[in-house]
Amino acid sequence: MTDRIVSVLRAIVFIGIGLALCGVIFEIAGYSAPLMFQSIADGAFLRSGALGHALRWGLPLFITAVGVAISFRAGYFNIGAQGQFYMGAIAAAFVAEWLNGWPAMIVIPACFVAGMTGGALWALWPGLLRLKSGADEVITTLMGNFLASLVLVYVTSGPLKDPSGSGQQASSRPLDAAYRISTSYGLSPTIVALAVLVGVLMWLLVNRTAFGVLAGLAGRNPTMVEWQGARIWRIGLASFLISGALAGLAGTIELMGPNGRLAGGFLPGHGFTAILIALVAGLSVAGTAFVALFFGGLASAALFLPVMAGLPSAAIDIINAAIALFITAKSGMIDRIVKFGRRAWTRS
Amino acid sequence: MREGAGPVFACRGVTVRYGHVVALAGVGVDFERGMIHAVVGQNGAGKTTFACVVAGLVEPESGELSIDGQALSGGDVNEARSAGVELVHQSFALPPSFTVAEAMQFGAEGGGLYTKSMLEKRWQPHLDGLDVRVSAKRRIRDLPIETQQGVEIARALVTDAKLLILDEPTAVLSPEGAQKLFERVRRLKALGVTVILILHKIREVLAVADTVTVLRGGRLVEGPIPCAGVDAGRLAELIIGPAAHSLGEEEKAALTGAAIPTHSDDISAPARAVPILEMKSVSTRPDSEGPALDAVSLAVRPGEIVGVAGVEGNGQRTLVRAISSLIHVTNGRIAIEGRDMTVAPLGERRAAGLRVIPFERNVEGLSLTSALWENWSARGLLQKPLLSAISPSGLRRRCAAALDAWDVRYADVGQRAGSLSGGNAQKVILSREMDEEARLILAAQPTRGLDIGATAFVWDALRKARARGCGILFVSSDLDEIFDICDRVVVMLSGRIVAEFRPPFDIAAVGAAMTGVTR
């Protein structure tokens, strides 16, 4: 139990340090840090309807983050969630295009299958390169992100281009309203149900199956699990595929829900934010749900800032990056404080 | 060089704490100049910590140190080195990718640019002068272990060392290698270097040292005692402490290396029984973890403990990995209980009764950052399909029962394996690997780093398994323990089994086989 308290305290302290660093950067860049933080808090949590916005952004992030947590638990730094998210959305968009005119009952499930497959396939090749050849997955999945962004730009300005679209931002033809699972507000019973379903299934997978325990052990010490007779590559590949499929699912939700179309470079920070969520939550599925809500709020503030406060949305990127810088930090300091506190408590 | 009249090294009240563990408590000793001083004690007695304090690698919490009457502040390697103290570690401490010349250079005085030939010209004479026969061009990782140790010592002597500390130098050597090392140490003594030897076998202490100092549980028990006229039995009792009365003479001697043990068990394995393990001319390819096996044939029958002796790095690791299906077998066949298992994965072999106590307890045996129950249940979970449902609370209960039965001291099955002491951690592995269905147990260095109580516990567990009819393959680099518990001993050299011995064992003959001397 103390372990849990220490890790929560640690996360809070280091997020605090990260925010302080952000304050310094804001001041150097010529913004008032208090005003910036005030506006971010307003945009994320305080304005009316903030919870709804946080959910709209938080639910897809939650789904991707759970996938990231699963591959991180198994010991693989799949940081390609962004690319898998794009590839899922692209695959779903193609299927929606081909099946245009068919009943929604068929098109919507087909799109989801395609989206999850697209994401899983985009995780499959780095997974195979890692497990069969030992090619470092950090670089391959990062490169996968850059490649997927290019594919997205190509698709939206080529095969799926919206001819009526104007302006510099290329985008695909909008989905038929019948195929949308939410309005552009982005929150609907379907999306909530999907997130809950993913949460429950993945919680069971991690906590109530042999796979969950073994993947956790393999992630912390693959050598030991190999000496126990496990075929590590099966656990590894499954983790890659699950994380890819979930990122693809999130991409499909964004496409068929709030966005309704593909746009070149849409939601560029989604994958990175999902990685942060997973890490802040200590890779726990249940924790991810709460943390996703917090980052969902921040994501909604990124839209709020330029419009309502006239401040740059890059501020949110900086906050995310500063949290990333510190979130895995460990320091004996916090453990000592907790221990001291406990001793004082038992003495009194 | 300033030659004082007092002791070359003196310390008073040295205390070191690692978290809650007191590694050294108020240790104070004086070491005379120009002698060979042995420091002995069981594992966990604080010997290595003591060596690190003298060398400035560990800063004591309190206490005073002096070299040649000059006080040291402690915890500063550069200060200790400039005072003339050098340490050679137990597990060698040279970067494996370095060449021998580079390994000399990086600890030496004088920076500046160099070329490879300059380096070799500078250091080859130094190596030759110390009678370390190695080319300065070779890479550390390619050297046999005895040469590596020579290079380590040469590295320690690149500066004008007046106090050289060797931490358990004999642990990795054959008996003959140890003799050679002792000769080298005596030569250093003749050159005026004071040597502190950390040892754990009384026999070796008496063979080489001038004085002996005994540590136990971080405290100084006695010392330095002049070795002339010291009694081996009394030394054994000083090392073991209050637990000594509960052990037999035979076991005491084996545990402290006081005398060469003779095999005392009168269980003779049924020679005609079907072997539990049968290897027929098994070969593998060499890899980063060790040399290849070369046509190894070996049988282990039910109810016998077969010892694998040899200098470390001669293929023992590859042998265990081959039986565990962790390395590809290129030739030959492996059968477990009469069933051909040459290509079967480890999971299948485990299902047939194979159990492994791996070499590296903290890497291959346990996941230190995982809970005890996760570590304990890994073997069982791997027998099921990956997606089968589990009940964590049930696993925790079963784990607790098993750990209690094995007398593991723990607070909660949810605690991390890394929070256990070495002996308790090994017991967790035993409780996982020595279950009722175990038939063939590979015990690879199962007592390494354990104190005397835990070592005796492991031996006892292995004997009980033998009594149940298990076949046990026991790999160790400590001949004393091999002689004490094994019914048969094979010797490995360069990936081959070069000799086989039955009791009564002759240490000279086994030692000769280990280094390839035929007689």
Place this chain on the structure above:
Amino acid sequence: MDEIIVAILRSGTPLVYVTLAGVIAQRAGIWHLGLEGLMITGACATILGIVLTGSLALALLIAVVLCIVGSILFWFVVEKLRANQIIAGLGLTGLGLGGTSLAVQSIFGAQAAVTAPFGLPRLGPAFGAYGALSVLVLLMPVFVFAIWVLLRRTRFGLRLAASGEHPFAARGVGVNPSIMRLVALVLGGALCALAGAELAAGSLQIFAQNMTAGRGFMGFAAVIFGAGHPVGATFAAIFFAVVGAIGIRAQLVFGDRIPHDLLLGLPYIATVFGIWLSAKLRGGARAAVGFGELRDP
């Protein structure tokens, strides 16, 4: 032909500088994914410095100082707070990308790119077809050689390598591995500043948001592909640049028949290929160093 070589040098030079930074860090035992963030900081600081101060020397000084400050921050987090290198490196990259965007927006409003009136000194007409290249292109081999000497032919280099490969051995001869890593990261930071300066002011004199486009990560991959050797990694970086140049040529030759956006992806594919090949040849250079606390030591 000259044209192609100019194109390769133009895109390859910043990559080589950032790769050298990665080589030094890797030698000291740090897998440096913050290179991307430091590089864009260097690029942004150079251009903004020129625009705001009118002096190239001052601009470069600002760039180098900022990158060194970032490196020290990274060192502190990784070494003193024992944070995971991969995640902290990505965080540093995020700070660089976000911070430069913020700086540009704060000074120039919502403008997408900032143009400087001049850039780094050029080689000049004496070099013929290569005259438009900056002096940093010419200095590149000097840097490669100097770093090779530093790492492979000095006692400092040995101590740095020991700090990365076997910190225990380094401590045994009185070297503080943590300080060695600080030195390595500071040197790397300065090189990243030069990489950024060359990218933004070498031929273009422009800074655009996210203009590094993964070059820092490719530099990191070049370190792995080049087995951590300064010369090998340089060749790996140049190989990536060659592939990129081929893509641009192919575009001119094939026109619209091959989609332009996909040809832009060639360097990334080359990077994946490089990582795969080095894993095949050397049995998997494992860059990911585990999750620290989440993983056994």
